[in-house]
Amino acid sequence: MKKPFFYLAIALILLAAILMFNTIRVKHSIEAVEKVEVVSISEKAIDHLEEAITIKTISYNEEELFDSTQFELFNNFLINTYPLLNSQAEHKIFNSYSHLYKLEGTDNSKMPILLMAHHDVVPIASPALWSVHPFDEGVKQDTIYGRGCIDDKGAAISILESIEQLLKEGFETDRTIYLSLGHDEEVGGQKGAHEISTFLKSQNVELAFVLDEGGAITQGLIPGLDQPTAVIGIAEKGMVSLELDVMMAGGHSSKPEKETAIAALASAISTLSDHPFPKHMTPVMEEFLDAVGPHMGISNRVAIANRWLFNSIILNQYEQSSQGNASVRTTTAPTLFQAGIKDNVIPTMASATVNFRILPGETIETTVDYVKDIIDDSRISINIKGSGFDPSPISSVSNAEYALLSKTIRSMYPDIITCPNLVIGATDARYFSAICPNIYRFTPWKLSPNNINCFHGVDERIGINEFEDAIRFYRQLIINFNNLE
Ligand SMILES: [Zn+2]
Structure with a gap:
């Protein structure tokens, strides 16, 4: 072999060795988790989501189209549907239609957490394309249809149901839990989430963890990955x-x-x-x-x-x-x-x-x-x-809070992996950056090429099982955070 070719061959062998070494060295660091028992969910939960969807809490860009009677109906729905939450938590209303609940913990050495969602929805752009009525259809076979199922009444109702169920079980929280429900996320969140975050800041509240929408359980949406993957937004x-x-x-x-x-x-x-x-x-x-x-x-x-x-x-x-x-x-x-x-x-x-x-x-x-x-x-x-x-700060993936969120997801959904991601849209969560470094964006809806377009689109829907699992997920997350020191 001539000398230049000899050196080239050596270089290529070295390069291949480095590539393989790096590839083998990078292993996934996710430890196995035990599956949690599947708790039963009240049958009324589905009725509650159906009822929430029938209330047309639509956010329009044109302010004159805002229908306050619908938002008042939603206020009444909250009071009537969740008696334990309303009797045991402090409740504060912002700009008439956004809500902050505070379930006071017994151990103030533990920093509070905030679960958030929004109950306004986007208008129906093409009603004729829907195969069902976007506000009145409810359950068809094993699926719940309607505007807001995925974005974001599904999460709002799941969180409310999980807390109500825990209170019914006699759960007493060590850690203070806040629940924020914004009524204007789809038009910027200034009157809802922005006001709520400003209020909490004025009270010197600092949060250990915030969870909002912005990520989901994807399948077939990440090129090169076949497994179901829980995508958790760590920045927007x-x-x-x-x-x-x-x-x-x-x-x-x-x-x-x-x-x-x-x-x-x-x-x-x-x-x-x-x-x-x-x-x-x-x-x-x-x-x-x-x-x-x-x-x-x-x-x-x-x-x-x-x-x-x-x-x-x-x-x-x-x-x-x-x-x-x-x-x-x-x-x-x-x-x-x-x-x-x-x-x-x-x-x-x-x-x-x-x-x-x-x-x-x-x-x-x-x-x-x-x-x-x-x-x-x-x-x-x-x-x-x-x-x-400006873009939000980036939340860490190497803290106890992210680890617990990831672990909770993996304990509830079989064969799932979790990964952090950038949210390319905007969420209400960004308003809380000043009072919390650990903000994550995830709702447990299963998105695939089959249903990704129903988000803000036609035939918005979630499976009944998916909805019940979401209630279990939030319930377990609250329990796990309560047990975290
Ligand atoms: Zn949303």
Whole structure:
């Protein structure tokens, strides 16, 4: 063998050895857990969820459509349906329709926990596409249908049922438990969760753990992973909308100038779309890959265990899908475009709105700077529209709280793995960052390619078994946190 080839062969053998060594070294660190006994759930729980769904607590962007009578009905439903909670917990109402319950613990050396959900729902965009009535169908065979099943009345009712059942069993809590139910999550949560978090902060409350929506039990949604996987949100993206305006000479369409306001704005939007924000391997993505990698096939395992070499290949693969892309970069979405009033008049003004979802590590400020830099056109004014928010802090996966959440999930759902993830939408949980470092986002709904589109979409539904398991899950979680020192 010639000398250069000899060295190349040695280098390749060394590289293969390093890759294999790293791959073998990375084992999943999840210890086996004992399954907990399956407790029976009151048959009335299903009636309660059905009843909650019939109450049309819809959040509209247009404030004048807000139907206060429906939210009052929901207030009454809470009082009438959960007598033990209402008699044993402190109850505070915020802006008439958001609720905070406090079940005082006997041991104030244990920091309180907060379980949260929201009871407002999004409107029905295409009623004709539903195979059932979105508010009145209830149970069909083994499934509960209706707007809010998954997002988020299902979780609200599951948490309420779990607490009511525990109180019926004579459960007395050492650790203070808060339950927060927001009535405006779908329109930003300012009147509900924001007010509740501000109140708790004013009372100097510090929380050991917060659980909100934002993750689920997925199957067939993570490429390369076949097992059911409980995806737990440990951070959420930030958000900002920018308005782009152009003012240029208009006039009669029979003698247009070389460039018009519409053309200049369209060109700016097109430049933005052609220059996506840089993709990054965030700390959240690293944690996600560390958790799922060991459960994948050999080629994925080698790549994930050797990210020093395969980082860009992994990122390239993730950016192929819209969900994956949103996990590795700040996204750019033009959502509004306005110009013109008549077909023979060149408008003097054109305006567009672009919505950005900001990756952890970046901010509103860096997003605005990037956009100005890329568009680089002094004719286009760029301004923040409404109020955005920076990405949330990232909650740890190496504390007792995350371990207990993961363990509780694994003790209730057979053959499941858990992993941390980035929530690409926004949840009410972000308001609690100031009073809790350990915020997690997970509801035990089973999402697969078959039903993922019913979220905010058509035929929203959950299985009866799934709902009963959710009540068991929250019940067990409360017991486990009570036992945690
Ligand atoms: Zn929701």
